[in-house]
Amino acid sequence: MGTSEKAGAVPANGAAPIQRFYSDRSWIEGAAEEQLTFVAGMAGVSSVAAFPDLHPGKYGPVGSAILADRIYPQLIGNDIGCGMSLYALDLPARKLRLDKAAAKLRQLEGVWTGNAGARLAGEDLPTDLHNQALGTIGGGNHFCELQVIDEVTDGALLEAAALRKGDLVLLVHSGSRSLGTAVFGSVLDRFDGLDPNSPDGKAYRAAHDQAVRWAALNRELIAERAAKALRCDLRIVADAPHNLVEDHAGGILHRKGAARVDQALVPLAGSRDALSYLLAPCREQAEALASLAHGAGRKYDRRSMTGRAGGTRSDRDSLGRTSFGGLVVCEDRQLLIEEAPAAYKDPAQVLKDLQSAGLAAPVAALKPLVTYKKAVSDTLESARQDKRRRLWDRRAKR
Template identity: 60%
Template sequence: MGNPERDGAPAETAASIHEFYTASSWIEGAATEQLRQVANLPGVRQIAAFPDLHPGTFGPIGCAVLSERLYPQLIGNDIGCGMSLFALDLPRSKLRLDRAAQKLRVLESAWSGNAAGYLAEAGLPSDAFSEAIGSIGGGNHFCELQVIEEITDDAASGHDLAPQTLLLFVHSGSRGFGTHVFRSVVERFADGLEQGSTAANRYLDDHDRAVAWASLNRRIIALRAAVALRADIRTVVDSPHNVVERQGDLFLHRKGAAVATTPLVPLAGSRDSLSFLLKPTGCKPEALASLSHGSGRKYDRKSMLGRVGSTRSDRERLLRTSFGGRVICDDRQLLIEEAPDAYKNSAHVCDDLVSHGLATCVASLQPLITFKKATEPEGTESWKRQRKDHGRKWR
């Protein structure tokens, strides 16, 4: 399929789309249509689409796009969003779920630590959205206590991972920082930003700071959880999936696609399914050094409100998992929108990646406690402070 004709000129050939999924991955027609639209953007060379693919606001989620031009909308507002995995030194035999669940409620409040010091150490302005650092955010973000269920590849031993090791799995991003950066270019990216332009360079500088902020945010969230559990942590992997990077004269955009140049990549399931730890093979250049970041949505948020949680008993069941785990979520709507039924089967996504030769499964991870932050109601003092911060410049 070619690009539409412009000013009477013949249509160009659309960018190639490499699909790394099977019919079991439940790919919506709206997502594949968005792929075609992206393939026809000026300067787009190549696209890799993964089994967690689903429709997004400005383009499909679960893909990597190589282009001559820079397209901020292909990254979105949550710049640097990613998933970080940390190993705990707490023995599984000493964990008491109900007690641990109560301790993790510390994440409901704002962090009172040395935000300025941590930001400065990361090379960021000491007041850069400092009130939000250490916070999870809403939507599909979470902090989850997990246990390694099974080791399936020798690569785990090189990272000192074994069955029954406890892990903290943190999914969060750049919060108001990324939103501010995105809003600064949202009116100007219809045809992308030209390589070397002032607008592109400014966006990239701000993007890199938001990515660093997001990575620091995940680490502080994990530190807060570990302190509450009276444990020490070590980083297993930090894996961003909303980022753009320069590749020579081209830009590689990843939207909901994990960077696969690290030894290990986490693949998140729903709160009632296994997550997986993957080892990228790196043998398929057309995959653009990327992998799925999670199972991907099967149903959008609005449609979930009529599918589950219609009664009080249904909602109470959503606070427990089939593994005997706990879910901490005091936001009724969020509890329903993020119900396990909203997501694809994570094992199918993992199998598709393995069958296409993109990764090897290293370990399966079972959820024990999933913490999701209730959304701040509009009008609260915390909400007003965040809105005020959105208007400040961090350059």
């Protein structure tokens, strides 16, 4: 909630305590700190945890967990259930050709043509629940990335997950797409929060829980599409949603860009030109609200990236490759600039802060090989549509 005018909520007397799990070495914007302070003063909020990936969001701080006695839909936003899923692939790294892999992953573009009804029913979801968007990544910071396990810190934990150095893995970041947007749209004006036991609160929670399950299925289908394109099998290693509400300690826990820690391993995503990490959550600290950082976190917002990256043709061309020798599949030039590596913080520093706070320990580093974001240029498609429209108009005038 960047400003009190946007938030519309009336802060209660006495703000909730804020536990900050980051050091002075972390890049934290003043706007994010202001949002933390405001959220801590909102009615019914009892505790706030902030992580080193903290940055300002549209309605509240991203990279935080907030415990309250009511549901604040704005603290979650429209991408309900968004998260990171890591999958192990049985594809030998020695057989991988990056250029061919990048070409194959372009098959992720467009709608999924599988049996959506059957897969939705398998998750106890309505068979027609936004099935046109199922199996698709979406825009923004969502991605599907082919990675290789590079550096190993805890071999025993990695082996327990049936993984080893040199194995190929797939990291998928996506959410509930149009479903989450529809759910959020129904409560967009409820800045005062929802009583979880009221009819409105129960209706939102039911729709929210469906969106969380839908989002997990969506990541699974994206991974299956990628594995099929690469002609290999896959298995789940970890699924860590980071935009959701849950019951916790007698209240409602809101996670916005904060990963759940109820599993052995949790992925921490870097930028497409930085290492990601596989973490082992440490003993739970009550003040951390059963949460962890979900990634590097933004350093600069999307608007300010115009001019910071891709200023020349050679700069734009360089955005399609990484310093690791990896490839980036993204034909949308503006998205390529907005999501440039310079837009993100250093994930290694995020990891250091989590270690120093005793929240997590590194298990392995994951090197990016091919990052898929978008295989069709919105600008190009728009130009094609304009051309077709002009041709149609000329023909109509004849």
